[in-house]
Amino acid sequence: MSTDLAPGANLAALRKDRGLSQVQLARKASVSVSLLSKIEVGDRTLTPAIATVLGKAMGLTMAEVLGRAGAAGGEQQLTALRAAIRDYDLPGRERIEEKKINAALGAALSLRKEVKVAELLTALPKLLRDATTHAHEANTPEAWMVLSDAYSAAYWLAARHRWMDLAELAVTRQRWAVEQKPNPLGAAVADRDRAGTYLNFGDVESGLTVIDRAIANAERDLSGTERDIAVSILNLRGMTLAGRLPDKREAGREAERHVQSALRTSQGMSHVLNVHGLTAGPQNVLAHQLATYVDLGKPRDALAITDDLPTALAGLPPTRLAPTFINAARAHLDIADRQGALEKLALAWDAAPQMARIHPMGQEVFRVVSSLHRRSNRELLRLAKIAGIDA
Structure with missing residues (x-):
């Protein structure tokens, strides 16, 4: 169910729906009653880490505690997106020109980059159907990568709205598409997105396992700039996940490991690179480093x-x-x-x-x-x- 409530207010509504007092929930989650009270009234922010532990105490994911956003493009468009993802192996009969599908993907990735979520939701169903048809017909690594990138955009949109069932389905389809033809860089992008679903569910340990395995694969299967890009974007996800580990000492150590690796691999990137809808380069390392320090409880360092x-x-x-x-x-x-x-x-x-x-x-x-x-x-x-x- 979608909500217009900010996360702290949504938490209060979820607690009351379950008939729990603040004292009861605080005790189950091992947080202070004072902190819980301040979060609910708006005197303290509900952080992802606290949302995770409070969610577990209520049998909910972090994403559910933060609250599912409504579809800006309308529920009809969301239904169309779900149907397009469901029909992943049902190509259409009309031939799709490569030039046309590449232009449509480029337009969708621009909408993602500019955070025009309503417009992206409107564009994605047709893009996915056309990309599916083209991939099955052309059966080339490039065609399957276009479809994988379209699913990546669908994952991004779903994750931003906390539509986690749709996000999980999108990354599953993304991985399936990229595996139709060997594509190590595409596989790294898919693993980066898959780890993001673990992040949103609050299961950071599993997400880190996915990332570490993906980094090893990228270092084995790629070389040169493609290897640096893959390892960099995977480490960015890794530092975010690490920053939310429950043990803050371990979190700091693991986050710093990913920070240093990301810095090393981005050194040769003198400017921002846009790769398959993702951003690589030293500026993005800085952005993730700042976010991770905040999650680690180090706002002054951030x-x-x-x-x-x-x-x-x-x-x-x-x-x-x-x-x-x-x-x-x-x-x-x-x-x-x-x-x-x-x-x-x-x-x-x-x-x-x-x-x-x-x-x-x-x-x-x-x-x-x-x-x-x-x-x-x-x-x-x-x-x-x-x-x-x-x-």
Whole structure:
């Protein structure tokens, strides 16, 4: 079921639906009643790590606690997407020109990069059906990779909305497509996306197992720039997963291992590279490093990475800019810098307005900043209007 509630408010609703008091849930999850109370009223953010432990105490995944976002393009389009993914082995009869399908994929990946989620949801069903038809007819590594990339875009869209059943199905189809013809780089991209489903379910240990195995495969099967790209994007996912390990000492150690590997493999990339819908390069390493430090409970370390975040992120697409600014806002909030948090939220909202409606941590930081201000604020009202959130 979709919800318009920010994660902390959604948590309160889930707890009450299960007839649990704050004391009972806090005891089951081994968190303090004070923390749970502050999260529910909007004085503290509900972090992914806390969402995971509270979810387990209620028999829910992290994604369910954060709340499923509604389909901006409409439930009819979501139904069409589900049907297209279901018909993965049923190609159409009309021949699809390679030039046409490549252009359609390029347009979809641009919508993903610009975080135009409603438009992407509208485009994906036809893209998947046409890519399926073309792949079965051409039966080349390039054609199957186009289909794999289309499924990757579907995974990305589903994961952003916390439609985790659809996300799991999309990555399964993505892996199936890329395995039709040998394609080690495509396999690395598919493994990176599969590990993302474990991240959203809160099963970080299994996600890290997928990543470490994928890195070993990439180092064995690829060489040169393709190997560096594959190892880099896999390490980016690895550091995010590692940062959410329950044992913070182990989390810090594992995260740093992935950080250093990502830095090494991105050294030769002088600018941002866009590969199969993903971003590689030193700017994206910085973005993930900042997010990981915030997850590790090191907000000052996160903010100390750079004193000019917009410049440091130059060249990254909105799909990466917005989450990074949101993570920076969370870091400011963690050190009681409400104005800094609001400023970074404004950058995130301006970079990708549609993400403001669906990003759980963006909604949560906004909710807490609004609660702490406890007065009318022009910038809060502007952001609320963009995001469709009550301020």
